[in-house]
Amino acid sequence: MNLETFQNLPTESVARHVREGGVSVCVFPVNGTRRWFALEHPQLSSRPPAEDYLRIAGRRHIELYKLFFDHGIHTLLTPIFGPDILERGQGYRDLLKRGLVWFAENEDFREFYDAYDVRVRVYGETRRYLHGTPYADALDAYEALARRTAHHDSCRLFFGVCAHDAALAAADASVRFHTQHGRLPERHELVTAFYGEYVAPPDLFVGSDRPAVYDMPLVSTGHEDLYFTVSPSPYLDAHTLRAILYDHLYARRVRDASYEALSSDDWQALGEYYTLNRSAVLGLGRRHESGRFWYPIPQVRLPWASGDGDD
Numbered sequence: 001m002n003l004e005t006f007q008n009l010p011t012e013s014v015a016r017h018v019r020e021g022g023v024s025v026c027v028f029p030v031n032g033t034r035r036w037f038a039l040e041h042p043q044l045s046s047r048p049p050a051e052d053y054l055r056i057a058g059r060r061h062i063e064l065y066k067l068f069f070d071h072g073i074h075t076l077l078t079p080i081f082g083p084d085i086l087e088r089g090q091g092y093r094d095l096l097k098r099g100l101v102w103f104a105e106n107e108d109f110r111e112f113y114d115a116y117d118v119r120v121r122v123y124g125e126t127r128r129y130l131h132g133t134p135y136a137d138a139l140d141a142y143e144a145l146a147r148r149t150a151h152h153d154s155c156r157l158f159f160g161v162c163a164h165d166a167a168l169a170a171a172d173a174s175v176r177f178h179t180q181h182g183r184l185p186e187r188h189e190l191v192t193a194f195y196g197e198y199v200a201p202p203d204l205f206v207g208s209d210r211p212a213v214y215d216m217p218l219v220s221t222g223h224e225d226l227y228f229t230v231s232p233s234p235y236l237d238a239h240t241l242r243a244i245l246y247d248h249l250y251a252r253r254v255r256d257a258s259y260e261a262l263s264s265d266d267w268q269a270l271g272e273y274y275t276l277n278r279s280a281v282l283g284l285g286r287r288h289e290s291g292r293f294w295y296p297i298p299q300v301r302l303p304w305a306s307g308d309g310d311d
Contacts, residue, residue: 001017001246003243006242006245006246006250007242007243007246011070011071011238014072014242014245015070015072016072017072017245017249018071018072018073018245018249019072019074021248022203023072023073023203023204023245023248023249024075024200024203025073025074025075025076025077025200025201025202025203025219026068026075026077026202026203026204026205027076027077027078027079027204027205027206027215027216027224028064028068028076028077028078028205028206028233029078029079029080029160029207029208029214029215030061030064030078030234031207031208031209031232031233032208032231032234033057033060033061033232034053035232036060036232036233036234036235037053037056037057040234041056044056050094050098053095054095054098054102057234058102058103058106058108058109059108060234061103061234062108062109064233064234064236065078065116065118065157066112066116067236067238067241068241069116069118069155071238071241071242071245073155074155074156075155075156075157075158075200076155076156076157076158077123077158077160077202077215077216077219078157078159079160079163079214079215080103080159080160080161081096081099081160081161082162082163082164082215083129083162086129086133093134096135097134100130100138100141100161101137101138101141103145103159104122104138104141104142104144110148113148113149113152113157114152116154116155117152117153117154117155118149118152118154118155118156118157119149119151119152119153119156119157120145120149120152120156120158120159121145121146121156121157121158121159121195121196121197122142122145122146122158122159122160122161122196123158123159123160123161123194123195123196124160124162124163124164124215125162125163125165125166125168125169126138126139126142126161126162128162128168128169129162130162142161146196156197158195158196158199160215160216163215163216163217164214164217165217166194166217166218169193169194170190170193170194173185173190173193173194174190177189177193187218190218191218191219194217194218200219201219201220201221201224202220202224203224203225203248204224204225204227204244204248205224205225205226206228206229206241206244207226207227207228207229208228208229208230208231208232209229209294210228210283210285210294211226211282211283213226225248225252227244227247269303269304272303272304273302273303273304276301276302276303280299280300280301281299282299282300283296284296284297285297
């Protein structure tokens with residue numbers, strides 16, 4: 001299987017390869033939505049944004065979730081709000097109050113959950129951060145959403161709200177579990193307590209902009225493959241997602257070999273590659289002259305033709 005062939009497969013065939021490859025859980029924080037909205041809808045971004053922004057950005061979120069599910073991903077974790085946004089100005093708070101419940105109450109989202117048979121949960125320390133605040137109504141909305149979709153079983157969608165750290169939640173869950181069962185919880189039991197049901201370790205993390213991994217506590221093992229799009233997440237399309245899936249399924253799945261099994265040509269190729277890239281660091285970038293933007297810079301040079309990924 002090469003990349004060109006994979007890109008041209010019917011979507012159903014890609015989904016079958018993804019499922020057969022054991023790819024099940026993906027973390028996909030949708031980042032840069034406001035930048036995308038301002039660039040794609042400039043005539044609307046200058047107006048009070050709440051209604052237009054939530055409606056248009058919400059529909060784009062749904063399109064992205066469908067894209068992943070159509071391509072065979074079964075469980076999607078999407079962090080959407082962190083506690084830092086609670087500290088922003090009043091203008092943003094008004095938008096946030098509606099945004100916190102938009103995916104739980106909006107009819108477009110409800111129709112999507114039903115059509116795709118998606119079970120939905122909200123994970124994170126929502127009660128710790130939202131209880132007693134102007135956003136507390138979201139707590140009831142999240143519980144209602146979980147009940148409404150509890151019978152759905154084709155896909156799972158977990159929205160992360162204040163899900164940056166599970167230390168206190170894990171401690172609380174451990175105390176409650178020990179009180180009830182007289183023993184400490186196993187790892188899978190802590191994961192279940194935090195996410196509402198068990199979530200296996202992620203296979204993929206698809207972020208954007210500056211490389212950073214976040215908001216998947218207790219399930220990250222360090223074995224997930226990391227990808228970061230240069231443009232904001234809402235620009236992700238089927239071609240880009242297939243490139244990521246192909247890399248995860250085929251390009252990165254190299255067979256481990258002992259050093260003794262490497263041929264002299266292998267050692268020469270490896271040495272040339274390291275010599276060319278002795279000072280290369282994945283993740284380096286530059287600031288735009290305005291100081292407001294960060295750009296990644298190309299780093300890796302290949303001493304041999306990379307080909308198209310033939311297996």
